[in-house]
Amino acid sequence: MDSIFIIEQLINGIGYGLMLFLLAAGLTLVFGVMDTMNLAHGTLFMFGAYIAATVHEASHSFLAAVLCGVLVTMLIGALLEVTLMRRLYKRNHLNQVVATFGVILLADDFVKWMWGASPIMASTPAALAGPVQLLPDLPYPSYRLLILVAGVVAALALYVVVNHTRLGMLVRAGASDRPMAELMGVRVQSVFTLVFVIGAALAGVAGALMGPLTSVQIGMGEGILIPALVVIVIGGIGSVRGSFVAAMLVGVVDTAGRAFVPPLLREVMAPALAADVGPALAGIAMYVLMAVVLCFKPGGLFPARG
Amino acid sequence: MKGTLTRTAAALLALGLTCAPALAADEIKIGFLTTLSGPGASLGSDVRDGFKLALTHSGDKLGGLPVKLDVVDDQQNPQTGRQTVERFLKRDKVDLVTGVVFSNVLLPVLPGILQANVPYLSVNTGPRDYAGEKCDPNFFAVAWQNEDIPAAMGKFATDKGYKRVAMIAPNYPGGRESLDGFKRLYKGEIVEEIYTKLGQLDYAAELATIRVAKPDAVFFFLPGGMGVNFIKQFDGAGLNKQMALLAPGFSADEDTIKAVGESIVGLYNSSQWAADLDNPANKRFVADFVKTYGRTPTMYAAQAYDTALLIDSAVKKVGGKIEDHAAFQKALKAADFQSVRGKFSFNNNQYPIHDLYMREVYKTADGKITNKTVSTVVQGYKDPFAGECKMGG
Missing domain, CATH: 3.40.50.2300 (Response regulator)
Known part of the structure; x- marks a missing residue:
C-alpha cells in the first residue's frame, strides 16, 4: 500500500465529507436553533439535483445550472418554512417527524410526475470530464476537485456567517439557549425563516454538485439523509463546527472502510469469507464510529448546549 | 328479507366459485413484476416494452388466448416484490409470473411461486441456485444462467x-x-x-x-x-x-x-444477442421496436421478447388448455419458437443452450x-x- 494510494483515498474521503457537511450543516442548524426535526431536508437535496440537471441539459452551462438549482431550492425551502414548518415548531418531535416524512412522500411523487420514475444520468461539464495531474503519479478527476473546492468555499462562507455576522450571533444564541434569546428580544420568526433558507441553499448546492457523480433519482435524498444524521449526532446537535469535524471523520472513515477493510481481511481469512464480511464491515464503519464517539461523549463532539 | 338476500347472494357466489374451474381457460393471466423506478428503471422499462411488442406481434394474444397482463413496479426492493407476488398468487390467481430483472428481488419470491405450482419464466437473471440440484419444473430461465x-x-x-x-x-x-x-x-x-x-x-x-x-x-x-x-x-x-x-x-x-x-x-x-444478428425474427423485432418506441432495443428487451414468444408457442402447443399443467410445462420446455438470438433450446435444467x-x-x-x-x-x-x-x- 503506497502513499499515493493513501493520499488519493484521503482526498476522496474529504470530498465526500464536504458534501455531507453541506447537508448536515443545514440539518443541524434547523435542529439546533428551532428544535425541529426536518426529515425533508434530503428532499431539498433532491430538488437541487433535479433542477440543476434539467437546467444543465437545457442551457449547457454548468454555472447557470448550479445557480438555478440553489436559487429554486431556496425558494422551495422558504415555501416549506412558511406553509408547514412554522406550524410545527411548537409541536413535539413525533409530529414533526410524521409531517416532514409526509413531505418526502409528496415530493417523491411530485418528482415522479414531473420528471418520470427513471433516474436522470446528469453529465459532468465536458471541460471537467478528464483527470488533472495532482502529483506526478496521481491523476485526479477534475470534477471531484471542483467539488472539493466548492465544498471548502461553502464551508468557509458558512463559518464567516455563523461566527462573524450579527445573523450568526443570533443563530448561535438561539442554538445554545433559545428561550433566553427570545427574552433578549431576538425576532425569532425571521431568524428561523432565514436559517431554514440557508439550510436549503446548502442542500441545493450539495444536490447540484453531487448529481453528476451519482445519478439524479427519486429517493436520493433519503439515501444521503442517513449519513447526514450520523454526522450531526457525532458532531453534537446544533453545532456547525461539530458537524464539520464529524463530516470529515465520517467521510474519511467511510472511504477508508471501503478501501482498506477488504484487502486487510483478505490477509487474515479465506478469500470467500473475506468477500462476505468485507463489504458488510465497510458498510457499518461509520455507525461503529458513531457508537464509539457516543460512548465517550454522549452529547457528541461539540455539543451546542453545554 | 335481508337474511334471504344475503343467503341468495352467498349461494350464487358459491355456485360461481365451484363453476370457475370447470370452464376452460378463456384468457391467460400474467403477473409481470419488474423494476420501473430507481437505478434499474431503464432495465425494467425495456423488459416491459420488449414483452409488449411480442404481444402486438402475436395479435395481442398469446397462443390464441386473450392476455390479462398486470405490470407492477418492484422498485428493486424484495419487500415490494414479495407483497406483489403474494397478490398475484392468492388474489389474482395468475397463470404464470415473469418480468423480474434483479436476482435479489427474484430469489425471495421464487420459492412461493414454485410452491404454488405456477410457472416462472425468467426474462433476465438465471440464478445458480435453481440451475443445479434445486432445478424446478416450473422455473424456466429464458435469458441465461448468470455465469x-x-x-x-x-x-x-x-x-x-x-x-x-x-x-x-x-x-x-x-x-x-x-x-x-x-x-x-x-x-x-x-x-x-x-x-x-x-x-x-x-x-x-x-x-x-x-x-x-x-x-x-x-x-x-x-x-x-x-x-x-x-x-x-x-x-x-x-x-x-x-x-x-x-x-x-x-x-x-x-x-x-x-x-x-x-x-x-x-x-x-x-x-447472447445483438441487434445486428442476421435472422428474420431478430430483424422484425429490432425494426418494430425502433418504430414503436423510438429507440434501439437492448438485451433486456430481446430477452423479454423471447419470453413472450415462448409463452405464445407453448399455449399454442396445448391448444389453449393451459390448465393442463403438465402439458403446458412440457410445451414450455420444448421451446418451439424462433428466438431472436438465433439457435435456442432448453438444457435438462431448463436453462438455455445458446451461442455467446x-x-x-x-x-x-x-x-x-x-x-x-x-x-x-x-x-x-x-x-x-x-x-x-x-x-x-
Missing part, C-alpha cells in the same frame, strides 16, 4: 492475452455469480475482486484501489446506472489510458451508450454510437450446473 455472459468475457480476456485482471461487482447473488463466471474461462491472474453495495454510484475508493493494483484489464459487472457511473468515473480518473475495460453486454447496451456518450466507443462486451457473441461499441458513418457483432466466442454454451439437476432432458 454465461461473464464466462464469454473471461474467455475473451484469455484470448487477448490479458495476464492480470481486476474485477468489480455489487455484493448480491447476481454480482457474485458473474465474477465466478468470468473466472471459469479466464486463465490469468485475478489481482483484485471488489464487491460494493448494490446501488452504489460513487466509485472513487474502488477506482483508487484498481489504480494501485495496475491490472491489464478491469472486468466490471454493474447493471444499470451503476455501470454508467463506473465507466464515466473510470474515464474521469484517467484509468482508460492505463488499462482495458471489459464489460458484459448489459453495461455496453443502448441505455448505457446513451448515458455515457462518446467515451464508450471501442468497448468490447459479450452477449462478442460485440464492440462503434460509431457508424452517420455518427450514431451502437454495437456490432465481432465474433462468436462460444457455440452452444451450457452452464456447468446442469449435471447436478435430476430433471430429464
